[in-house]
Amino acid sequence: MENAPLSAVGHLVEAVAEMRSATDDFDKITQLEELQTLLNATVGAIARVSVDFEVSQREDQRRRQVPSRERGRGIADQIALARRISPAQASRDLGFARAMQRDLAGTGELLSSGLITERAAQAVHRETDHLEPSLRREVDRELASALPDLGVRAAANAARRAALAVDPEGAAKRARKAAGDRAVWFKAEPDGMCKIVAFLPAPEGTAAFGALKKDAATEQATGAIDGRTRPQVMADMFVERLTGRAVREGTPVEVQLVMGADQLFGDTPQSPSTSPTPETSDPDGPAWLDGYGPIPAALARAIVAGHPGLFGPSPAEADRAQAWLRRVFTDPVTGQVTAVDPRRRRFDGTLRRFIRIRDQVCRTPFCDAPIDDTDHVHSYAEGGPTEVDNGAGVCRRFNLVKEMPGWTVRVVHGDPAGDGGVDPPPGHGHTIKITTPTGKTYRSTAPPVPGAVIAAPHTSGSVVELILAERLDLRWSA
Known part of the structure; x- marks a missing residue:
């Protein structure tokens, strides 16, 4: 296909690409x-x-x-x-x-x-x-x-x-x-923000928004806004009325942190082996919040600390936090997720949790949908094993589509030709090959952890586990 002559559309694309002002x-x-x-x-x-x-x-x-x-x-x-x-x-x-x-x-x-x-x-x-x-x-x-x-x-x-x-x-x-058809939607936005959009009948929507405006104006008139703008007061009231908790009390969450120890604690842990070898993840780089996406490390520390000012806590405050935290370990060479700590108050499927965090969104190329199903790439009914390498996080739609005649999905990482049969090298990105009924093929590789900085091969991933175990051991529940 690489040497095939250009079609008429291909020539047009080439001409437009070379066009100058x-x-x-x-x-x-x-x-x-x-x-x-x-x-x-x-x-x-x-x-x-x-x-x-x-x-x-x-x-x-x-x-x-x-x-x-x-x-x-x-x-x-x-x-x-x-x-x-x-x-x-x-x-x-x-x-x-x-x-x-x-x-x-x-x-x-x-x-x-x-x-x-x-x-x-x-x-x-x-x-x-x-x-x-x-x-x-x-x-x-x-x-x-x-x-x-x-x-x-x-x-x-x-x-x-x-x-x-x-x-x-x-x-x-x-x-x-x-x-x-009234409903509510959630949408992630840049800079650690999100939108919650409500589709409502006009009378109810107008009444809800009017109540927020009226009560925010009352607080502004009485001087109870503490330096906040009226839109900020309305946003805080919106959260308080939905959750029943004051924004300043913090929101109870389990944070599935995909971040290095230095991001969480604000320092650079040293290797306990011979000579000190610093971790290579960026202390100020992005972390990953499951259900949302990339967030600044400072915001992740703030969530852990339950700090009302969001970006207020210092690394020491985050270190003393009482929020639930689940450790996610990454390979320092490839940036791929390698393990998820199973310890938390409830054990509810570490394998599923691992695949969800590794894949982040549906593995169908260009599909931005959230993961609905942890799917067997090689069908379970056909003997496919229930293990990490044979798993992929997909949306419900693709889980149905791939069962249609003419569709095939296979794990091919470690096999340059994509023909299978070759074991993946350690730490290689999890890659699947999708073939459509027309014979077109597409590849999907699990993304590296956001913000991961590739380390020299000799860096041991156990450094993160040792530092976290040392600092957080008293706060884990089996």
């Missing part, structure tokens, strides 16, 4: 116009090819005698691997592609011609998704002439007005359905 600013703007048109048209082409691929794959599944209720499974997953996006995003994009081909053909043609952006086409898709196909096509015909001159918000408003006009009862039905 024009000398004259007028020509630079012209380049931007043309590139945006190309980008729009590319999205339209992706939609067309995706739909055609879905049709042919469904026919292939029919020939393979896949039960009708399961046909279609795994198609978006193959598209996701090819486009280097998550399966969830590929599913959404495939739904959009179907609409552009079948119900919103006019909008799809404008997109494929480069006359409207993907965001504008998505807005029309989103605002008309609840309509019957015939009504959706009617809205599409009405909007076609106006869309090229509209921005994203204007396109959404125009589509919403047209949808209301062709189906006046639709708004009430959608409102009733939306109330049944």
Whole structure:
């Protein structure tokens, strides 16, 4: 495949990659116009090819005698691997592609011609998704002439007005359905922060937010905010009312720390062997908080200490902390997770915990979903062993997809050709090979611990265990 001639698209990609900015600013703007048109048209082409691929794959599944209720499974997953996006995003994009081909053909043609952006086409898709196909096509015909001159918000408003006009009862039905879809989501954000998003009916949401604003204003008026801003007071009230605990009391957690001893204690432990050999992890580098992701070492120490100021505790305060801590040991040469301390008040599956911490998120390439299942790479039903090397953390979706005809998943680390049969070298990253029904192959290697600094091979991982055992021994429960 490496020596295969470039396709027409390949030549286009090569030309765009080598393109340089024009000398004259007028020509630079012209380049931007043309590139945006190309980008729009590319999205339209992706939609067309995706739909055609879905049709042919469904026919292939029919020939393979896949039960009708399961046909279609795994198609978006193959598209996701090819486009280097998550399966969830590929599913959404495939739904959009179907609409552009079948119900919103006019909008799809404008997109494929480069006359409207993907965001504008998505807005029309989103605002008309609840309509019957015939009504959706009617809205599409009405909007076609106006869309090229509209921005994203204007396109959404125009589509919403047209949808209301062709189906006046639709708004009430959608409102009733939306109330049944109320939910709460969690999303990790940079700098050790997160978002908790609530999807609520407007009256309840307005009342909840209004209550926070009103009570925060009362505290501000009485001088009880202690230097905090009103948004900070509202955020603190939000947490207190959900958990029943004051923010300043700290939150009880079990921190599955993936961090070196020097990160936790703020010093550099010395090897107990001959000459002192310092650990090589970065004391200020990122740690890993299970369920969230990378966090600053200072924040990890603060969580352990239950310190109300988050970044306030010194290493000595963290050392005296009474929060539950579970040790996670890493290989100092490769940065890979090598062991998880089983000691805590409850023993609830150290093997599962190990794989979850090692893999961090679903092992499907480009899938950012949280781990739902600790899966046997070589199926348990076919004799696959229940051990670390044969385990992989995956989302529920991929656990079902990989059982479809034509899919294979195998452990291949230590085997350069990917053909199996070679034992992995010690400390090598856990690698699996995924083959799709079309014969395309993809590899997934467990990531190194965030912030790990690769050490010289002679550094012993036992240093971390010895230092932690010395400092924390009195606080472990068997």
